[in-house]
Amino acid sequence: MAIRVPKGYLLAGVHCGLKRDLRKQDLTLIVSEVPAVAVGVYTQNLVYAAPVALDRARTPSDRMRVVVINSGNANACTGERGLRDAHEMARLAAEACGAQEDQALVLSTGVIGHYLPMELIARGIEAARAQLGSDEEALISAARGMMTTDTVHKLAGRTFSLKRREIQITGMVKGAAMMGPNLATMLGVILTDAVLDIPSADAALRTAVADSFNCINVDGHMSTNDTVLLLANGEAGGGPLSGDDLLAFGQQLNEVCAELARAIPADGEGASHLITIEVGGCATREDALQIARTIANSPLVKTAIYGADPNWGRIVSAAGYAGVAFDPNKITLHLNGHLLYQGGAPADFDSKAVSDSIRNSRDTYIQLQLSEGNAKGRFWTTDLTVEYVRLNADYHT
Numbered sequence: 001m002a003i004r005v006p007k008g009y010l011l012a013g014v015h016c017g018l019k020r021d022l023r024k025q026d027l028t029l030i031v032s033e034v035p036a037v038a039v040g041v042y043t044q045n046l047v048y049a050a051p052v053a054l055d056r057a058r059t060p061s062d063r064m065r066v067v068v069i070n071s072g073n074a075n076a077c078t079g080e081r082g083l084r085d086a087h088e089m090a091r092l093a094a095e096a097c098g099a100q101e102d103q104a105l106v107l108s109t110g111v112i113g114h115y116l117p118m119e120l121i122a123r124g125i126e127a128a129r130a131q132l133g134s135d136e137e138a139l140i141s142a143a144r145g146m147m148t149t150d151t152v153h154k155l156a157g158r159t160f161s162l163k164r165r166e167i168q169i170t171g172m173v174k175g176a177a178m179m180g181p182n183l184a185t186m187l188g189v190i191l192t193d194a195v196l197d198i199p200s201a202d203a204a205l206r207t208a209v210a211d212s213f214n215c216i217n218v219d220g221h222m223s224t225n226d227t228v229l230l231l232a233n234g235e236a237g238g239g240p241l242s243g244d245d246l247l248a249f250g251q252q253l254n255e256v257c258a259e260l261a262r263a264i265p266a267d268g269e270g271a272s273h274l275i276t277i278e279v280g281g282c283a284t285r286e287d288a289l290q291i292a293r294t295i296a297n298s299p300l301v302k303t304a305i306y307g308a309d310p311n312w313g314r315i316v317s318a319a320g321y322a323g324v325a326f327d328p329n330k331i332t333l334h335l336n337g338h339l340l341y342q343g344g345a346p347a348d349f350d351s352k353a354v355s356d357s358i359r360n361s362r363d364t365y366i367q368l369q370l371s372e373g374n375a376k377g378r379f380w381t382t383d384l385t386v387e388y389v390r391l392n393a394d395y396h397t
Contacts, residue, residue: 003157006193008235013145016124018072028145029128036233038064043226049076068093212261270387281370288377294322296381306383308359
């Protein structure tokens with residue numbers, strides 16, 4: 001079933017010349033036909049891009065109308081000129097869509113340290129305005145306009161009813177590398193026609209991000225441009241969601257964000273495996289995530305999976321230096337369902353069978369169980385491949 005565009009939104013993606021390949025969209029325009037609540041979460045990197053500065057200053061808001069996105073150029077580390085260009089990009093998009101200048105947000109992704117070619121941006125915004133639509137084709141084009149090294153566009157959506165109101169949540173993300181929490185190197189825009197007030201929208205987004213986009217990693221490199229926006233324009237009707245209805249909305253939003261988050265490392269640059277790391281039996285969720293994140297960040301774990309090597313010692317030792325206290329004699333490790341380690345000693349397992357289980361599937365599952373409590377956490381990452389090195393060695397040149 002096709003993913004639907006929520007009521008009251010129009011989208012387009014066009015090629016404006018930022019990318020060399022004429023077949024690839026590089027500018028996206030998203031318009032809400034009525035003012036929308038807009039909230040965002042942003043990179044924690046102290047070196048952040050001009051669009052991040054602009055969007056942080058403009059969110060939260062209850063009157064946003066436009067989001068304009070370019071790929072191929074991050075507009076990061078570009079000083080005062082970069083900030084002026086981000087504001088001009090917002091102004092052009094707002095003007096093209098009949099909105100006020102401060103009713104537009106900007107996202108950029110691509111190579112760092114290059115100034116935006118504003119003539120191309122201006123022409124792209126006009127071209128996108130002329131192609132705005134609310135069908136599946138418009139949605140896919142918009143998702144493609146934010147891609148850089150992604151090999152596929154990434155969309156997810158849910159349609160559900162709350163008190164006879166049909167509500168749609170639809171999200172799009174980009175990201176394939178330069179990824180490390182919190183967030184990862186990624187852009188995300190989530191649209192809904194639900195009625196939300198600013199505090200509820202902000203809390204819902206932060207909760208969803210904590211269990212999704214903050215739980216992915218490819219290379220541990222935190223980007224300058226990371227942004228996730230949630231827009232809620234209220235076109236589904238009724239009053240602001242509250243109580244059980246708000247909780248139900250939050251659950252649907254969590255599912256959309258988790259699906260989008262998983263899609264990013266699944267499309268990791270040069271990756272041959274998506275690795276899911278589940279850590280249980282911890283005193284707190286934060287402990288579980290810290291251990292899972294440490295395992296995910298280990299180049300030795302990632303290269304072992306690339307080589308289909310069931311090298312459990314790398315996994316166990318990574319857990320041991322995560323900075324979380326636990327009894328090492330009371331941990332259990334499974335890989336793809338095979339018991340590898342238990343009670344402080346290796347289990348008796350068929351190395352070839354485990355190796356084949358890694359080699360013959362793109363998905364690898366690492367399950368580590370401690371004995372400190374009942375909290376658990378989940379993290380997604382990729383293997384580290386020769387192709388990843390090649391792609392990132394050649395990216396700029």
